[in-house]
Each structure stands twice: as C-alpha cells, then as structure tokens.
C-alpha cells in the first residue's frame with residue numbers, strides 16, 4: 278500500500294492541528310496582536326521565504342518535466358511574494374537585514390538538508406509547507422484590518438487550488454516510494470509540522 282498526503286494528515290492530525298492553530302493567528306484575526314509582534318513574524322517570514330525559494334529551485338531541478346508547470350508557477354508566486362514582503366516591511370519601516378531567530382535558522386537548515394533527499398521527499402515537504410500556511414490563514418479568516426491582506430495572501434481559494442496540485446504531484450511519486458523512503462517522508466512531515474508550530478511562537482520573542 279502506498280502512502281498518500283491524506284494519510285499523513287490523518288496519522289499526524291494532532292501535530293498538524295498545532296501547526297495551523299496558534300494565539301498569534303487568533304490575535305491577528307481579532308486585531309489584538311501587538312504591532313511589534315506582528316512585525317517580528319513579518320521579518321522572520323521574509324527571511325524564511327528567501328530560503329524556501331532556494332528550496333523550490335532545487336526541487337525544480339529534481340522534478341520530472343510533467344511537474345514543471347506547477348513548480349514554475351510556485352516560483353513566480355514567490356517572486357511576487359518576496360517583493361510584497363519588501364513593500365510591507367518598507368511601509369512599516371522595518372529593517373530586513375537582521376539575524377534569523379533560532380527556530381527560523383533551524384527550519385532553513387532543515388530545508389537545505391532536503392537538497393540531497395530523493396525528489397519524492399522534497400515534493401512532500403514542499404506540499405506540507407505550503408499547506409500549513411494555506412490552512413493556518415484560511416482557518417483564521419477573515420482577519421480585521423490591517424491583517425486582512427495577510428490572511429488573504431495564503432488563505433485565498435486559488436492558493437488552495439495550487440496546494441491541491443502539489444498534493445497530486447506528491448501522491449503521484451509516493452506511489453513508487455519504498456518503505457524506507459515512506460518512513461523518511463513521515464519523519465519529514467512531522468518535522469514540518471513541528472517547525473510550523475514553533476514559527477508562530479517566534480512572534481512573541483521580541484528582541
């Protein structure tokens with residue numbers, strides 16, 4: 278029996294729940310988040326997305342040509358996203374050349390190590406990372422101003438369609454994964470869930 282993305286979500290339901298629910302998101306929804314905390318998340322996420330873009334570039338290099346369209350679409354969206362982050366930071370007078378917090382450093386290090394993993398592992402990690410944001414922001418939508426556009430960026434229905442395509446691509450290659458590789462996929466999925474949970478918490482570590 279081959280492993281599927283749906284099975285990962287079912288098996289690790291609790292860990293996934295923690296990845297997509299957090300006081301940070303609730304406080305953005307209600308507008309009670311302190312601006313300094315929101316800004317902390319914003320700059321850390323910008324720094325994360327730089328390394329995430331590099332991960333997606335490596336994934337493209339390992340992908341079958343039939344997966345190019347979706348991945349190239351993802352990279353184009355990341356190009357816009359990086360520019361959007363810079364615009365948001367500039368509106369808020371935030372410095373972007375600051376050190377990553379430890380959680381962010383570890384998450385980025387984890388993405389770097391995926392470079393030498395088989396494509397199926399990279400594809401599943403890619404799907405899980407995008408799904409985490411799609412669900413987390415969607416579950417907490419709509420958000421009050423000025424957070425509405427943040428919730429909409431990842432929670433919008435087109436983003437869900439894109440994440441579903443990533444799931445299909447991961448499922449397709451999971452069909453041929455050995456048991457050893459399936460076990461690595463499970464570990465990587467749990468790691469993503471753990472990192473996503475701690476990422477929200479970074480907002481509350483204000484330096």
Ligand code: HMH
Nearest residue numbers: 322325326406407410476
């Ligand atoms: C921490 N996970 C984190 N940041 C993001 N921007 C995404 C996932 C997806 O885009």
